[in-house]
Amino acid sequence: MGLLREVLSTLLARRPLEARHRDHTLCGDWRGWRECHVQTDWLLIYRRR
Numbered sequence: 001m002g003l004l005r006e007v008l009s010t011l012l013a014r015r016p017l018e019a020r021h022r023d024h025t026l027c028g029d030w031r032g033w034r035e036c037h038v039q040t041d042w043l044l045i046y047r048r049r
Contacts, residue, residue, distance in 0.1 A: 003038050011046065 010017055017023045023036040026045070033047045 003042075004044070007036065007038050007044060011048075 021036040026033045026035055035045050038044050
C-alpha cells in the first residue's frame with residue numbers, strides 16, 4: 001500500500017508524477033479521466049477536479 005499512498009500523495013499535492021508511472025489521459029467513454037501505473041500491472045484511473 002505504500003506505493004499507492006505515494007502516488008495519491010503526489011496527486012493530492014498537484015505535483016506531476018514521475019515518468020515511471022506513465023501518467024496519461026484516456027479517450028472515448030473515459031474522456032476526462034487519467035490513468036497511471038502504480039506498478040507494472042497495477043493501474044489507477046482518476047480524474048482531476
